[in-house]
Amino acid sequence: xxxxxxxxxxxxxxxxxxxxxxxxxxxxxxxxxxxxxxxxxxxxxxxxxxxxxxxxxxxxxxxxxxxxxxxxxxxxxxxxxxxxxxxxxxxxxxxxxxxxxxxxxxxxxxxxxxxxxxxxxxxxxxxxxxxx
Numbered sequence: 539x540x541x542x543x544x545x546x547x548x549x550x551x552x553x554x555x556x557x558x559x560x561x562x563x564x565x566x567x568x569x570x571x572x573x574x575x576x577x578x579x580x581x582x583x584x585x586x587x588x589x590x591x592x593x594x595x596x597x598x599x600x601x602x603x604x605x606x607x608x609x610x611x612x613x614x615x616x617x618x619x620x621x622x623x624x625x626x627x628x629x630x631x632x633x634x635x636x637x638x639x640x641x642x643x644x645x646x647x648x649x650x651x652x653x654x655x656x657x658x659x660x661x662x663x664x665x666x667x668x669x670x
Contacts, residue, residue, distance in 0.1 A: 558663065561659055565652060565655060565656050568652045568655065572650075572651055572652050576649070579641070583639075584638070586634070586637065586641065587634075587635055587639065589634070590631060590635045590638060591631075591635075593634065594627065594628075594630070594634070597627045597631075598627055601623070601627065602620070602623045602624065605619070606619040607619075609623070
């Protein structure tokens with residue numbers, strides 16, 4: 539803002555509104571950029587979930603037969619061998635899917651930096667206009 543003592547109240551108000559408008563445009567641009575960044579992270583998390591499904595299916599098809607055979611050779615009944623292997627692979631798939639879904643929480647997608655900036659800007663404007 540200018541410090542011209544002869545500037546009218548209307549001029550000061552117009553200048554203040556111009557600054558607020560510019561500030562709000564900047565905050566909207568920051569929010570848009572932050573949301574874009576968060577959506578990219580969400581895309582990676584979805585990829586992680588898809589990867590977990592592919593790995594789980596592949597593991598169930600390939601390793602389960604080999605492990606069941608190995609456990610059966612070690613003296614465990616074939617049915618129990620299959621159950622043990624299925625549980626272990628299920629736990630691995632659960633952990634991977636849980637990690638992917640936790641990365642997709644709405645909290646991680648929110649534009650947190652923008653929200654902090656808007657609060658800070660509002661507080662600053664309040665302080666400036668309370669002092670006058």
